[in-house]
Amino acid sequence: MFRSFLRNLTHGPLVTLLRRFVIVGALTAGVQQFLLWLFLDWGDLNYLLGALIAIELTIILSYILNNAWTFEQSQNTGTVAYLIGLLKTNLVRGSAIPIQLGILYVLVEWLLIPYLAEDGVAIVLVGNGVAIVISGIYRFVLDSKWTWG
DSSP states (O other): OOHHHHHHHHHTTTHHHHHHHHHHHHHHHHHHHHHHHHHHHHOOOHHHHHHHHHHHHHHHHHHIIIIIIIIIGGGGHHHHHHHHHHHHHHHHHHHHHHHHHHHHHIIIIIEEEEEEEHHHHHHHHHHHHHHHHHHHHHHHHHIIIOOOO
C-alpha cells in the first residue's frame, strides 16, 4: 500500500498536476513573500495584516495560473464558470488563511522570536514560508477535488 502511494507520487496520474501546482505555488509564494516584505518594510503594517493582504492578492494570481496551466484539462472557461471557480478557490484558500496566519503567529510570537524592525522582517518571512508549505498541502487537496474536480 505504501509502495503504491509512493509510486503514484512519481508516476501516477496526479504527478503532472502536483508538479504544476508546486511550480505555481512556488512562484506565487515568492510574490507573496515580496508583497509581505513591501507591506512590512515600506508600509509599516502589522505582520499579520500584511500577510492577510498578501495572501488574498496571491489567491487571485494562483487561480489565474492554475486555471490556465495546472488544471488546463478541466479549466473553468466562460465568464460564469471562471467566476464560480474564482469564488470556489477563494473559499478553499480563504479557509486556509487561518491555518497560515496561525502558523505564522506561533512561529513569530510563541517561539520567542522577537519581532524587531530589522531582524523581525526576516523572521516573519521565514515563518510565512513555512506556513505557505504546510497550508499548501491542504489547498492542493481541496482545490484539485472541488475547484477543478
